[in-house]
Amino acid sequence: MNDMTANVGAQERSDSIYFAPLLPWQQMLWSQLTQRVLTQQSLPHALLAAGMQGMGKRAFVWRLVAWLLCREHDTNPLGACGACESCQWLKSGTHPSLQVLPIVSMPINADSDTLQEKPSSAKDKKSAKTTSNSALKIKVDDIRALQPFIYQGGQGMRICVLDHAEQMTVAAANALLKTLEEPQAQVHLFLISDTPAQLLPTIKSRVQQLALQTIEPAVAIDYVTHALGHTINREAVGKMAIEQLIQLANGAPLAAIALAQAPWYGKRSLWLTTWQALRSGKRSSVAASDYWQKQLSIKEFIQLSERMLLDIKRICLGLSELQTDINLSEALASYQPTDSGLETFATSLQQTKVALQQNVQEKFAYDKLMQELACL
Ligand SMILES: [Zn+2]
Known part of the structure; x- marks a missing residue:
């Protein structure tokens, strides 16, 4: 095992995630799992926390990992104590019994940040801009590097967390399968995935899924x-x-x-006003661009536009809008964009995202989008 890489992932995490309050919809699952451990029944060897972002699955996993490793968990059934040697190791990011993949653990985008699903530090945020999805790939060598840790034997629990498990290459998944087929005493694997449909069926059939998807x-x-x-x-x-x-x-x-x-959420009515003013010619696209550059970053404006486009499409299809707090139906009563117009604007939004990754200037991108919006 390369000690240099052993705990880089852990160091990238802030410690608060291990000791955050339990989310209310996770209480039953928490007591089921912790009771099993406290009554000396074993936990499943491999567990999968799957489902869309924003349900708190990562929060649950990190909390459970901390509790499982905590030396005082017998007397603290509600969460890791925060004070024992194990909890101290977690806080300093140097826990010898925890391995995390992918090794570079950074937020993919602003979402995973704000959703608090992934612990992050200021350093993460700075570098997040330059991190692409490819940085999250879990390669076969990463899985192989885990083997000595998994098979080392000895006392005490050892835990591996594979975040973004769907990012495993096929070779990595096959290497992991072998590990899943040979459960080791005291070793637990946690897989986390926002898109479990992308996991190999052979992997899914060998892990037990945590019931984290249902919220009353x-x-x-x-x-x-x-x-x-x-x-x-x-x-x-x-x-x-x-x-x-x-x-x-x-x-x-x-x-x-x-x-x-989100900064853009309160500006949905404003978007509608701008769109109507552009279309009717009451406002030039240059003026609209100047104005919006002071309101939102271009990325936020794109998010806002995508949200608006979804509801405009719904109304054009004769469905009711999801956003009932802005007068979308009213705005569309006298004019509805065509299907091809909607497609064109959606494509422009996508192209702008790509252009921004290639360092196109915000002002230029904004100007262009406002011209497109005027034609919608
Ligand atoms: Zn503890």
Whole structure:
């Protein structure tokens, strides 16, 4: 085992994730799993936390990992003690019984940051811009490098966490299969995936999936209301507004909170006004571009536009809009864009994202998008 790489992933994580409060919809699963350990029944050798972002699956895994490793967990059934030698090791990112892949553990995008699904440090945020998905690939050598750790024997629990498990290459997945087929005493594997459909079926059939996907609507509403209570203005915290946020986030509470806090979310009406002014010729695309450059970064404007486009499409298809707090139907009553117009604008948004990765200037990208928006 290369000691230099052994705990880089762990060092990249902030310690708070190990000791954060348990999310309310995870309480039952938490007690089921911890009770099994406390009553000397073994946990499944390999567990998979799968599902879309914003459900708190990573929060659950890191919390459970900390608790399993905690020396005092018998007397602290609700979470790692935070004080024992093991907890100290986690805090310093040097736990000898924890291995994490991929080795460079950084947020893929702003989402994984704001969703608090992945622990991160200021350093991560700075470098996140230059990190692409390819940096997350889990290669066969990474899996092979885990073998000595897994097979070393000895006392005490050892844990491997494979985040973004769908990023395993086929060779890596095949190497992992062998490990999954030969469970070692005291060794636990945790796989985490936002897109489990991309995992090999042979892998999925050998891991036990954690029941983290179901959240009672009332529990989600309660949680989001409470979380947003202190952070956004009062009128926006109405029940309707909360329900809308959760719906837009496909039922994922942490994603709903991130959405409410996104700079663009409060500018949806403004987008509509700009679009109408551009279309009617009351405003030039240059003026609109200048104005929006002071409102949002181009990336945020693209997110906003994508959200608006989704609802505009729904209305054009004769469905009701998901966002009921802005007058979208009214705005579309007298004019509806064509299918091809919608496609063209969606394509422009995609192309702009690509152009931005190639360092195209924000102003230039904004100018172009406003011209496109005027033609929608
Ligand atoms: Zn502890």
